[in-house]
Amino acid sequence: MVTPHPTPEQQIRAEAAAWLSRLQGQQTPELTKKAFRVWFDEDEAHRNAFEAATEIWDILPGAVLLETSSEPSERPRHRRTAALIALAAAILAMIGIGYAWLTPQSTVYATTVGRQETIVLSDGSRVDLNSDSQITMFYNNRERRLRLDRGEAMFDVRKDPRRPFTVLSGDERVRALGTTFVVRRLPRATVVTLTHGRVEIARAQGMRQVAMAVLSPGERASITQRAGLVIDRPPIDIVTAWRNGEVIFEDANLMDAAREMNRYAGSKSVVVDASVANLRISGIFGIDELEQFAIAAATLHQLRIERQGGEIRLVPPMRQPVANKASERRAG
Template identity: 35%
Template structure:
């Protein structure tokens, strides 16, 4: 490898380490996120270098307890201490790794991440619930949802099962808010957005701030950053996601008992309605489920919802013994 090429690689690693430190700094704001997004998009090498820096950070994080025990002068590993490795060609890259290790070993707080309690929140059929976390973050849970929350000292993490929720996240640059949703991970500092994971499909809609959606470990795809008014739709297992412009408030209207749809498949609409009603709607066949639907449904009257569906979509409805059957005309 020639010298100029190596210098370019080192410079990219330096920049990745700098961005990793900067985006974790308390003063990081939306302007920093926009600049960071521009840097990532300038070259595939930038994203690869940043992923490598993040992987190193996570590796050090996982090794935190071992490092702490090894460097404890009074611990069992005191006699086995070894001098640190020599500096490599990239000084700031090594410095970033050293800072990460120091943060893990010296600070007492990070070890609480391992033992931080996990709290599960769930809603039943037709039930909506608002939860305020200890950090001030507000979560509005839609009907038929289940999530688990763990507030660690370096990261706030939510795992979504089959669920939909609006998150209004209290800003804390030192503790990013991370949501694991299927094969995608949503990362924010402080913002308002809706995350939906239903039947193998994920949707993220942003009302305020910037949200980063990345493939989970082992999943294919690329990181995508969403700004207000953007919606990401993703099928779990697929490499690509679709972006569209939306009116966030319409997506959030389920909190007031109104479901607003613009060109959505009827199977999605029916699945949503069935999380609120005791008498389920059923689709006669796959063709009926693929009919595109646009309209507003008010959930306070089940029969009125069915009438609206029949009026706004080319379908008919038939009452059966235990359900209402919808069929394409």
């Protein structure tokens, strides 16, 4: 029987059955395991429901056959998948939940390089996506969960005490309630900046969620595997300038500034020679003003601009030749 409007308890049991079926695969993807650990640690009700589902799984004859088959590697993949789904459906039937809740629904939003987009979610919350960014959204009547797959996004969260709002970025989890904050996902780091409200940051470690920090408005948390957690207070207008189509630099490293401008460029990019990488630059530029940025940096530090294909290279000035003393005497 399908329940049109399941209670929170029913939905938790359905989620537990769905997770159990996914985890029975011989080669469960690591991402699936991490997602399960997040769900499992999130609430004691999740853990209790999963334990109950596991007990039911163990007494089902099909589960025993599935796990003790002498030649599992020779079984066609689709037959194993069908068996897992059938077993999960059996668990759901035993606990009174319909099959329709086995498959979570997700929605993906993405922007290309140089484009930005504002998304108003069904609960009234708003997400501003920066250039070359993507989020995957999982909403139900118990929680609001979004995953930042790449790039940067600003979240303006509508308060709903019954449904926590969580943003996942790699192993980091940012939990908010009536809050505005920015999350940026880098190759080896996650950066969270809070503008209003309160957020809690945790990290997945094995089967546990380890609390890392609770941010106050104006604080920025930078999380890396090597350095751990670093909290500072940057100028908020610099962090959020991209929402107005601008990039603001305040005594920034020239190499880092060029990389930031390149986030919004398509076929062109600014390349900074290593010998001048540590020069500093300040200023306000439009996200589409790559050329103007290069010219301003070259003018400020007397650099040369060289062009090669789509690259705008900033290199040191040419050295003036030293006059030969003998030549100077002859000239005199």
